[in-house]
Amino acid sequence: MAELQMLEELREELICSVCLDVYRNPVCLSCGHSFCEECIQSLLLNHHHPQSLFSCPLCGVQGAPPMELHPNIQLRSIVQKFFSTSDFPIAAIEEEPKYEEESEDEVWRKEESSDLSHEEILCDFCLREPQPAVKTCMTCESSMCQAHLGKHSTKAFLASHVLVEPCDAGVLAERRCSQHGKLLECYCVTDSVCVCILCCATSSHKSHEIISVEEAFDQAQNDFPETLQTLKTHEAAVNESLENLLAHQGKIKALESSHRNHLENSFNAICEQLDRRKAEILGAIRNIEEKQLSHTETWIKEHKEMKDAVSSDVRELEALRNQKDPVLFIKGLSAVQARKREQVPSKDDVELAELLSAMDGSIKETIQELLQPYAQLIVDTVPSEESSPVHEHLTFKSCQASGLHVEDKVLRVVKPLHPLVSLPFVLNNVPFWVYSTQYFQSGRHFWEVITSKSSRWKVGVGNNYFQCYVEYSFHLLSVFPDGKDINAPFRITDIRMIRVELDCERKTVSFLYVSGKEGSGFSSRYVPIATVTIPISYPVHATFSVSNGSLSLP
Incomplete structure (x- = not known):
């Protein structure tokens, strides 16, 4: 044995x-x-x-x-x-x-296999089929599998070698001092950097506070949770700031889109109104032209008849010039002189010039009438970044009103007016208003009212102290702030919907409408009517009144 x-x-x-x-x-x-x-x-x-x-x-x-x-x-x-x-x-x-x-092809294949599995560190001593390394010797700068590591560990003179987790040549280079080529076994507390023994003894780290890498590792492990928490807190702050910036970016884009849509709608509405009024004025000019041409043709016919009669007299006198018989000469001249001749009327362009001047004034008034509401609306009601109007979905407040039926979303006339009653008088002297259940005293708000089933109504805002509303009657649209008509009524055939915008900060109310019948194919483009200032008296309710048909809230 x-x-x-x-x-x-x-x-x-x-x-x-x-x-x-x-x-x-x-x-x-x-x-x-x-x-x-x-x-x-x-x-x-x-x-x-x-x-x-x-x-x-x-x-x-x-x-x-x-x-x-x-x-x-x-x-x-x-x-x-x-x-x-x-x-x-x-x-x-x-x-x-x-x-x-090994042939060159085998070596190439081995290198290619190594490139494909570059994340796995292989043993440097295995020749045919390299096994995964379990340790890397910093002294030998070699990686070893379990079998070769066992052989390495049995050698007494290799006991002092430093073994680390498997790593590649790049990591090995980082663990050595770039100046002296020695292992980084020490840590300079003064400069917060890993150094080798020679750095501690001969270089600029000589007088610095030096500890071992193991001791520095223990301290770093203790400091790790606090450092991690600090970084997480900073990361959360950065994320919050980034979210705020992204939200601000979204608001800017939404505001730009709102401005763009608002201005496009306003200018499109201006163009539509101008085109409509242009067609009306051109039609009026065409009618005036036809009337003037008719009168002119009558005058031309009369003048031609007068010319023919005068020309006949001239020819008769020319023939009478050579008459030698006194009796015949006297009779002929007397006959021509005795004929009645009307005074030639003086027709010039004064009447036409006065007519054109009157038309120019009408055109100017028309343009001012059309553009003024838009100019005020564009300047006063462009959406602001500070606050956007809130879309309010209103309901009617229940009340007892003679001849009306009030529901949550519908206000309709159930008792028709007597045909002999003066309709304008009734509309302008309605003894009641129907209020909304909601009231407003701050912020910006807007709501919509469907008016397509009524031809006489009032919509606005008010309380016990004032009323501001837009009125529609006999195809005429007017605005009444506090009971006073601020503009001349203008004609519109039918109105499908009214929009009311209330700005409590600016103390203004804007009225807009959508024309055209439902299902007619027209887009829902709001046309400005007017923007008016209201008294400082809050809270206010949305107010409604109807004389025929019904109003409804969407």
Whole structure:
């Protein structure tokens, strides 16, 4: 048993650190460490830079690439005796190399495989099929699988080597001092940087506070939670600020879109109104032209008749010029002189000029009448960034009103007016208003009223102290702030919907309408009517009155 144990111990000393088997044709490097000849040749073949220094797989000592490997004759003799003593076949010493030289294609395939699995660190000592590394030796600068790590750890002179988790050449370079090439084993508290022993002894860190990397690691672990929490707090603040900026960006885009739509609708409405009024004025001009031409043609016909009569008299007198008989001459001249001649009327362009001047004045008044509400509306009611109007969905307040039926969303006439009653008088002297259940005393608000089923109504705002409303009757639209008509009524055939905008801060009320019948295909484009200032008397309700048909809230 003792002999077997001695043989086993001897065998452990004869193991190559590369192939993990008994030496075969052992050769030695300049550092004194021995390896199988074929193992070193394989390592040299896989060495990517043949002209650079070659490191010993055990101690990491660098030297020139060994062009000729010198046999370790003494170690070979020991191996022979070991095989002969332990009944191993002597021929095993001289057997063919365990590893054939790899062709260029095989090397290329291995490099390609390594590139594909670059995230996995492989053992530097495995020759044929590299196994995943479990540790990297910082001293040897080599990564080892579990089998080669076990062999590495059994060597007493390798016990002081620093082992870390598997890492590649880039990480290995970061763990060494760029100035001295030594391991970064110390930490400079003064400069907050990892340094090597030479940096502590000779460089600018000589007089600084130095601790070990392990001690600095323990302190960093203690500081980690606080640092992480600080960064998370900062991250949350940045995220909140970013969300605010994104929300602000959205508001800017929404505001720009609102401005754009508002102005486009306003100017489109102006163009539509101008086109409509243009057609009316051109029609009036055409009628005046036809009337004037008719009168002119009558005058031309009369003048032609007068011309024919005068021309006949002139010819008769010309013929009478050569008459020698006194009696005939006197009779002929007397006959021409006795004929009645009407005075030629004086027709010039005064009447036409006065007519055109009157038309120019009418056109100016028309343009002012059309553009003034839009100008005031564009200036006063462009949406602001501070506050956007809130769309209010109103309901009618229940009340007892003679001839009316009041529901939550519908206000209609159930008792028609007597046909002999003066309708304007009734409309302008309605003894009641129907109020909304909601009231307003701050902010900006707007609501809509469907008016297509009534031809006489009033819509506005008010309380016990004042009323401001727009009135529609007999196709005429007027605005009454506090009971006073501020503009001349203008005619509109039918109104489908009214929009009321209340700005409590500016103390203004704006009225707009949508014309056209429902389902007629016209787009719902609001046309401004007027913007008026109201007295400071809050709260106010939306107010409604109807003389025929019904009003409804959408």
